[in-house]
Amino acid sequence: MTEDPRVAAPIIELRAIGKVYHMGEIAVHALRSVDFIVRAGEMVAIMGASGSGKSTMLNLIGTLDRPSDGEYLLDGEPVQNLDEFELAALRNRKIGFVFQSFNLLPRDSALENVELPMVYAGERRSTRRKKAITALDRVGLADRMDHLPNQLSGGQQQRVSIARAIVNEPLLLLADEPTGALDSTTTKSVMELFVELHRQGMTVVLVTHDPNIAAYAERVVTFKDGVILSDETKTKDSDASNRSHHASHHSDH
Ligand SMILES: Nc1ncnc2c1ncn2[C@@H]1O[C@H](COP(=O)(O)OP(=O)(O)OP(=O)(O)O)[C@@H](O)[C@H]1O
Numbered sequence: 001m002t003e004d005p006r007v008a009a010p011i012i013e014l015r016a017i018g019k020v021y022h023m024g025e026i027a028v029h030a031l032r033s034v035d036f037i038v039r040a041g042e043m044v045a046i047m048g049a050s051g052s053g054k055s056t057m058l059n060l061i062g063t064l065d066r067p068s069d070g071e072y073l074l075d076g077e078p079v080q081n082l083d084e085f086e087l088a089a090l091r092n093r094k095i096g097f098v099f100q101s102f103n104l105l106p107r108d109s110a111l112e113n114v115e116l117p118m119v120y121a122g123e124r125r126s127t128r129r130k131k132a133i134t135a136l137d138r139v140g141l142a143d144r145m146d147h148l149p150n151q152l153s154g155g156q157q158q159r160v161s162i163a164r165a166i167v168n169e170p171l172l173l174l175a176d177e178p179t180g181a182l183d184s185t186t187t188k189s190v191m192e193l194f195v196e197l198h199r200q201g202m203t204v205v206l207v208t209h210d211p212n213i214a215a216y217a218e219r220v221v222t223f224k225d226g227v228i229l230s231d232e233t234k235t236k237d238s239d240a241s242n243r244s245h246h247a248s249h250h251s252d253h
């Protein structure tokens with residue numbers, strides 16, 4: 001492949017990725033020979049029906065699971081030869097995760113929850129504090145840092161989990177149905193936060209089954225039965241109703 005210097009570097013590069021789950025006698029092909037590239041600074045939504053392979057895809061991208069076939073390069077580096085400890089360190093440095101259910105520690109304050117990834121990374125206490133406060137400030141929650149999760153609204157809890165995801169300034173922010181547990185007003189503000197982080201340069205990949213959520217992303221990839229059915233990028237300065245094919249990503253198939 002020839003690299004165009006005007007095009008940002010690939011952060012995610014999946015080559016012929018397959019994932020098979022074995023259930024006794026039955027093999028479930030969750031992903032079939034998927035080729036997929038995400039470049040630095042993109043915001044991509046992964047859509048598709050229930051069971052189409054979205055979460056499987058995100059878990060592989062996040063190195064929470066390993067592919068059965070194919071090759072994965074994260075930030076230009078193959079990950080398949082890394083052991084569990086190396087992968088955990090890589091995730092801690094390079095990837096922020098946001099889940100539908102927030103996954104906050106209930107007995108820890110917002111601040112302590114955001115500090116957690118830095119505790120694992122062995123960061124000094126004073127540095128942790130400072131970075132956690134900065135991250136909470138970025139998500140608009142500096143005035144709630146001493147609250148426990150159950151003293152925060154759903155949208156605020158998701159903002160804390162986003163602060164936790166970005167506190168180590170990751171290369172990549174991954175979110176699986178991040179607004180699945182939120183009402184429509186809160187959903188809007190959480191999605192606007194993702195868009196804002198994307199504008200500031202963050203590479204974002206989010207999974208959703210909701211086209212209204214996907215419309216916040218400039219690129220929408222749709223899965224069906226473990227394969228990519230479509231990959232569309234909104235043309236610049238146009239609205240969601242005006243989309244063009246993302247030719248550079250599959251002209252060579
Ligand atoms: N741990 C597992 N063991 C066996 N089969 C699995 C496992 N995880 C997923 N699958 C199967 O793989 C396929 C893809 O699942 P996946 O969770 O990726 O779907 P999804 O698109 O995220 O769906 P949803 O919108 O319901 O979350 C499904 O057929 C599912 O049943």
Ligand SMILES: [Mg+2]
Nearest residue numbers: 054055056176
């Ligand atoms: Mg899923």
